[in-house]
Amino acid sequence: MRPEETRAKILDATDHLFGGLGFDATTTRDIAERSGVNKALIHYHFGSKDELLSALLDGYYDRLSATLIEALQRSAEPERQAGDVIDAYADFLARNRTFCSVVQREVASGRHVEAIVARTLPFFRLGSTWLREIAPHAPPELELTQVLTSVYGMVVTWFTYGRVIERLTGEDPFSPEALEARRRHVRHVVALLFREIHGGATPKERGKTWQRSTRRTPRKKSGS
Amino acid sequence: MRPEETRAKILDATDHLFGGLGFDATTTRDIAERSGVNKALIHYHFGSKDELLSALLDGYYDRLSATLIEALQRSAEPERQAGDVIDAYADFLARNRTFCSVVQREVASGRHVEAIVARTLPFFRLGSTWLREIAPHAPPELELTQVLTSVYGMVVTWFTYGRVIERLTGEDPFSPEALEARRRHVRHVVALLFREIHGGATPKERGKTWQRSTRRTPRKKSGS
DNA sequence: AGGAGGTTTAGGCGCTCGCCCAAATCAGGG
DNA sequence: CCCTGATTTGGGCGAGCGCCTAAACCTCCT
Known part of the structure; x- marks a missing residue:
C-alpha cells in the first residue's frame, strides 16, 4: 500500500x-x-497523537478555505456574497459534521486553542476587511466582532447542539429540509443586520433599542 | 470536617x-x-467520576434556573422579559465560565448528551410556551426552534470562543465593558427579531428576504 | 465508658494508555 | 541479483487511570 x-x-x-x-x-x-x-x-x-490532530485540522481548514473563497467569488454584490458564504459554510458543516465537534471541543478544552487560532485568523481577517469595506460606519452595537461572532454562532450552534436539538424537538436537525430551514433563518437574520449596517438604519429606529431595566450602561468607549 | x-x-x-x-x-x-x-x-x-459530573451539572442548572426565573418575573412585558433573561443568562455565564466549557464539550463528545438534555428540557419548554404565547403566528423563517437556537448560540458563542476571540481581536472579551457590549449587541438583534415576530412584520418587508442564488427552497412544510 | 455508624485514610489491583523498538517486509536502482 | 532505504509488523515498557479494600478515625448516643 x-x-x-x-x-x-x-x-x-x-x-x-x-x-x-x-x-x-x-x-x-x-x-x-x-x-x-x-x-x-x-x-x-x-x-504523535497531537500532530495527528494538527494534520486533521489542516485538512479541514484547507477544504473550508477553498469552499468559502469559491462562494465569495460567486458574486460581487455584498448582500448576495454574505448569503452565499453562509450557505456554503452551513453546507460544509453538514458534510463535515465532525469538524464542528473537534473544533468546539478543543476550544473548550483550552489546550489546542493556538492551533485553532492560527487557522482561524485568515478567515477572521477576511471577514473583517470585507465588513469594513461594505460598512465603514457601523454603530457600536453592530460592531465587527459582534456581528461576526453572532453569525458564526448562529450557524455553528445548530451543528454543535444537533443531537440536543434532536432530542428536544423530536425532529432530525440534519435532514435536508431542516438544514434548509436553518439556512433560511440565518440568512433572514443576517438580512436584517445587513439592512441596518449597509443601508444605514433610520436613526430613530436605532435609538429605541431596548435599554436594560436594572443596570446602567457604562459610557466608556474603548479607544480605536 | x-x-x-x-x-x-x-x-x-x-x-x-x-x-x-x-x-x-x-x-x-x-x-x-x-x-x-x-x-x-x-x-x-x-x-463514580460520571456521577460526579452529574452532581456538578445539577448544581449549575439549579442555580441557572433560579437566576432565569427571577429575571423572567422581574417584568410582565415580553420585550423587557426577553432582555432581562438574556442579560441574566450572559451574567450567569460570565460568573460561571466553566459551565459553558463543560456543557459544550460534553455535548460535542456525544457521551453525556442525555444528562444535558434532561436538564435543558425544562428551559426549552419554558422558552417554547413563552414564545408561542407572545407570537402565535410567527413566519416559518422565525420558527420557535430557530429563534431559540440563534439567541442561545449568540450568547453562548461569546463565552465558548472567548479565548479565541481574545487572540483574534487582541482584546479581553470578558472585561466588564466587553461583556456589556456583547449583551447590548444580542439585545439589539433580539429586538429586531422581536419587532418582526411580535409586532408583526410588514409583509412586503418579510417577502423580500434574500433568496439563495443557486438552490431552490423546498416548499414542503412539516406538520404542526 | 463503650459500642455503632458515618467518614477518612494509605495502599494497591487490574487495566489501558501513548509511545518505542528491533525485526520483518517491500520496492526499486545498480 | 543483491543492496538500500522506506514502510510495516508484533511485542512490550513505563506510567497513569478509575476504582476498591481493609483498617483507622471521629462523633454521638446510651
Whole structure:
C-alpha cells in the first residue's frame, strides 16, 4: 500500500473517532483498528497523537478555505456574497459534521486553542476587511466582532447542539429540509443586520433599542 | 470536617478542573489534590467520576434556573422579559465560565448528551410556551426552534470562543465593558427579531428576504 | 465508658494508555 | 541479483487511570 493511502486511511478513521468520541476518549489503538493499520504506523507517519490532530485540522481548514473563497467569488454584490458564504459554510458543516465537534471541543478544552487560532485568523481577517469595506460606519452595537461572532454562532450552534436539538424537538436537525430551514433563518437574520449596517438604519429606529431595566450602561468607549 | 463541606470542596475543584481541562483530561487524583481530600473520598461521596459530573451539572442548572426565573418575573412585558433573561443568562455565564466549557464539550463528545438534555428540557419548554404565547403566528423563517437556537448560540458563542476571540481581536472579551457590549449587541438583534415576530412584520418587508442564488427552497412544510 | 455508624485514610489491583523498538517486509536502482 | 532505504509488523515498557479494600478515625448516643 502506498504511504499516502495509509495516511488517508488513518486520517479518515481519526476524523470519525475524534468527531464522535473526542480527542481524549479516542485511543491510537481505536484509530489503528478502524483504519485497518498497525498501531505503530500512526506514530511513524504522524509522530504523535497531537500532530495527528494538527494534520486533521489542516485538512479541514484547507477544504473550508477553498469552499468559502469559491462562494465569495460567486458574486460581487455584498448582500448576495454574505448569503452565499453562509450557505456554503452551513453546507460544509453538514458534510463535515465532525469538524464542528473537534473544533468546539478543543476550544473548550483550552489546550489546542493556538492551533485553532492560527487557522482561524485568515478567515477572521477576511471577514473583517470585507465588513469594513461594505460598512465603514457601523454603530457600536453592530460592531465587527459582534456581528461576526453572532453569525458564526448562529450557524455553528445548530451543528454543535444537533443531537440536543434532536432530542428536544423530536425532529432530525440534519435532514435536508431542516438544514434548509436553518439556512433560511440565518440568512433572514443576517438580512436584517445587513439592512441596518449597509443601508444605514433610520436613526430613530436605532435609538429605541431596548435599554436594560436594572443596570446602567457604562459610557466608556474603548479607544480605536 | 462536615461531609457537606467535603462534598463542596470536591465540587469546587471539579468545577475548576472539568472547566479547564475537561472531563477526560482531569483525573480523580487531580481533583483530590486540588480539593485537599483523599482520593477515595470522591468515590465514597459521589460513587463514580460520571456521577460526579452529574452532581456538578445539577448544581449549575439549579442555580441557572433560579437566576432565569427571577429575571423572567422581574417584568410582565415580553420585550423587557426577553432582555432581562438574556442579560441574566450572559451574567450567569460570565460568573460561571466553566459551565459553558463543560456543557459544550460534553455535548460535542456525544457521551453525556442525555444528562444535558434532561436538564435543558425544562428551559426549552419554558422558552417554547413563552414564545408561542407572545407570537402565535410567527413566519416559518422565525420558527420557535430557530429563534431559540440563534439567541442561545449568540450568547453562548461569546463565552465558548472567548479565548479565541481574545487572540483574534487582541482584546479581553470578558472585561466588564466587553461583556456589556456583547449583551447590548444580542439585545439589539433580539429586538429586531422581536419587532418582526411580535409586532408583526410588514409583509412586503418579510417577502423580500434574500433568496439563495443557486438552490431552490423546498416548499414542503412539516406538520404542526 | 463503650459500642455503632458515618467518614477518612494509605495502599494497591487490574487495566489501558501513548509511545518505542528491533525485526520483518517491500520496492526499486545498480 | 543483491543492496538500500522506506514502510510495516508484533511485542512490550513505563506510567497513569478509575476504582476498591481493609483498617483507622471521629462523633454521638446510651
